Amino acid sequence: xxxxxxxxxxxxxxxxxxxxxxxxxxxxxxxxxxxxxxxxxxxxxxxxxxxxxxxxxxxxxxxxxxxxxxxxxxxxxxxxxxxxxxxxxxxxxxxxxxxxxxxxxxxxxxxxxxxxxxxxxxxxxxxxxxxxxxxxxxxxxxxxxxxxxxxxxxxxxxxxxxxxxxxxxxxxxxxxxxxxxxxxxxxxxxxxxxxxxxxxxxxxxxxxxxxxxxxxxxxxxxxxxxxxxxxxxxxxxxxxxxxxxxxxxxxxxxxxxxxxxxxxxxxxxxxxxxxxxxxxxxxxxxxxxxxxxxxxxxxxxxxxxxxxxxxxxxxxxxxxxxxxx
Amino acid sequence: xxxxxxxxxxxxxxxxxxxxxxxxxxxxxxxxxxxxxxxxxxxxxxxxxxxxxxxxxxxxxxxxxxxxxxxxxxxxxxxxxxxxxxxxxxxxxxxxxxxxxxxxxxxxxxxxxxxxxxxxxxxxxxxxxxxxxxxxxxxxxxxxxxxxxxxxxxxxxxxxxxxxxxxxxxxxxxxxxxxxxxxxxxxxxxxxxxxxxxxxxxxxxxxxxxxxxxxxxxxxxxxxxxxxxxxxxxxxxxxxxxxxxxxxxxxxxx
Numbered sequence: 121x122x123x124x125x126x127x128x129x130x131x132x133x134x135x136x137x138x139x140x141x142x143x144x145x146x147x148x149x150x151x152x153x154x155x156x157x158x159x160x161x162x163x164x165x166x167x168x169x170x171x172x173x174x175x176x177x178x179x180x181x182x183x184x185x186x187x188x189x190x191x192x193x194x195x196x197x198x199x200x201x202x203x204x205x206x207x208x209x210x211x212x213x214x215x216x217x218x219x220x221x222x223x224x225x226x227x228x229x230x231x232x233x234x235x236x237x238x239x240x241x242x243x244x245x246x247x248x249x250x251x252x253x254x255x256x257x258x259x260x261x262x263x264x265x266x267x268x269x270x271x272x273x274x275x276x277x278x279x280x281x282x283x284x285x286x287x288x289x290x291x292x293x294x295x296x297x298x299x300x301x302x303x304x305x306x307x308x309x310x311x312x313x314x315x316x317x318x319x320x321x322x323x324x325x326x327x328x329x330x331x332x333x334x335x336x337x338x339x340x341x342x343x344x345x346x347x348x349x350x351x352x353x354x355x356x357x358x359x360x361x362x363x364x365x366x367x368x369x370x371x372x373x374x375x376x377x378x379x380x381x382x383x384x385x386x387x388x389x390x391x392x393x394x395x396x397x398x399x400x401x402x403x404x405x406x407x408x409x410x411x412x413x414x415x416x417x418x419x420x421x422x423x424x425x426x427x428x429x430x431x432x433x434x435x436x437x438x439x440x441x442x443x444x445x
Numbered sequence: 446x447x448x449x450x451x452x453x454x455x456x457x458x459x460x461x462x463x464x465x466x467x468x469x470x471x472x473x474x475x476x477x478x479x480x481x482x483x484x485x486x487x488x489x490x491x492x493x494x495x496x497x498x499x500x501x502x503x504x505x506x507x508x509x510x511x512x513x514x515x516x517x518x519x520x521x522x523x524x525x526x527x528x529x530x531x532x533x534x535x536x537x538x539x540x541x542x543x544x545x546x547x548x549x550x551x552x553x554x555x556x557x558x559x560x561x562x563x564x565x566x567x568x569x570x571x572x573x574x575x576x577x578x579x580x581x582x583x584x585x586x587x588x589x590x591x592x593x594x595x596x597x598x599x600x601x602x603x604x605x606x607x608x609x610x611x612x613x614x615x616x617x618x619x620x621x622x623x624x625x626x627x628x629x630x631x632x633x634x635x636x637x638x639x640x641x642x643x644x645x646x647x648x649x650x651x652x653x654x655x656x657x658x659x660x661x662x663x664x665x666x667x668x669x670x671x672x673x674x675x676x677x678x679x680x681x682x683x684x685x686x687x688x689x690x691x692x693x694x695x696x697x698x699x
Contacts, residue, residue, distance in 0.1 A: 195585065261666075265662065
């Protein structure tokens with residue numbers, strides 16, 4: 121099935137576009153005749169629109185409105201999506217599977233009266249539009265045919281597609297005047313706190329050193345920080361320790377956290393629940409340290425060490441340091 | 446105040462899952478249905494609100510009738526009653542249909558606050574709370590890490606991609622809570638015994654005025670993904686650190 125227009129729902133992250141937006145644009149360009157983007161932003165709309173153009177959007181539906189800065193979550197974006205869909209009648213609308221994207225997709229689904237498929241890691245257009253997800257910790261691949269009236273609404277996990285370098289393209293900007301219902305504006309953001317760690321970003325780092333319950337105490341994450349810093353890597357964590365409040369959510373790898381694909385992933389005291397492995401099994405090499413020889417993480421490991429991470433990490437740090445000197 | 450908590454009965458997550466039948470739906474036959482562990486945080490949050498303000502918690506769920514037992518756990522924790530939408534026509538329902546049915550049940554019951562988890566542990570669609578907000582047309586604060594209510598103003602710290610946000614919203618509203626937002630209570634013996642006599646009202650989509658249309662998504666293909674090749678497993682005899690360094694050198698990150 122040939123796809124005509126694909127609409128990518130753009131998201132702002134830090135001061136630019138979210139990486140998943142660029143990944144979606146690259147995939148949309150490979151699949152559709154015409155790629156449009158829709159963006160709801162409090163400010164910098166023109167700069168962001170030209171960035172979207174450089175990444176392949178030929179048209180950007182832009183809803184720029186200062187009051188969006190106080191709106192809670194991604195609901196307002198759904199109304200911009202609704203208006204853009206009315207104008208360009210896309211076959212497919214792509215959302216990133218982020219907090220913002222999930223708000224936008226769920227709300228847009230109701231506004232457009234089309235269901236959504238989420239957790240998608242790949243898309244196929246032949247013989248029909250199929251959205252691919254993985255289940256049971258990434259052991260089975262499920263292709264879901266999306267039928268019914270267009271557009272299909274699909275929510276795609278980050279890192280499913282490679283983003284492309286920006287080109288010389290530019291986008292026509294179509295301005296939307298958002299008419300938001302009262303319920304979307306009723307909640308407001310009173311403050312924000314940044315929890316991002318210093319050093320390489322978890323999702324881009326060539327080495328990820330992750331910890332779980334087996335580290336026994338939040339203070340032992342300092343060992344992971346030290347090792348990661350020496351390997352130019354980033355620190356990750358299992359959901360169990362994030363839920364327990366040991367480290368911020370920004371560290372979480374897995375189904376409800378980040379997907380990482382580093383050259384080397386070192387799992388320390390992580391049992392390897394499906395919730396976790398789905399976010400790291402795409403790593404090139406996996407090293408696992410765990411006291412329990414039956415831990416499922418060993419099924420994925422290229423090098424598995426049955427032992428106590430708290431014994432091994434200090435020695436490993438010393439060895440790596442002596443190599444570096 | 447009346448707090449609605451949306452809960453789901455899911456196949457026991459400690460039993461390996463399986464897709465069965467022509468529609469490739471999750472195997473539920475012969476598998477015990479339990480209250481989704483992620484929902485315990487929502488039930489706890491709802492009970493805490495109702496206890497602080499005076500009021501009650503009503504559980505709303507959709508699923509097969511035999512899953513009513515899973516709701517008993519929430520009743521044993523302290524919820525006053527359950528509403529279970531159970532309809533053979535809803536088997537394999539898509540996310541929008543599920544949300545439409547839940548919203549109809551919630552609207553009929555009435556509410557000051559609706560609490561949900563952020564996603565279910567079996568299906569992970571992760572968009573139902575947002576759909577409920579749009580269907581009920583009340584403000585939503587998703588991905589809450591902590592909540593507090595004073596008079597009718599809810600203050601919520603919510604997770605974002607880069608950190609947290611402090612959101613302020615008035616009742617009525619919807620809040621989706623992350624795992625770890627609180628410490629769910631264990632049902633007491635008295636709670637467990639009392640839950641047996643608490644009402645669970647069952648209803649159908651039709652009785653809620655929801656017309657079911659066919660699903661617009663069908664599983665077309667399920668294929669196994671090749672497992673990663675088994676690697677080398679060693680037991681630490683004091684030399685594991687050296688072995689890891691050797692591996693890191695081989696793959697050129699050292």
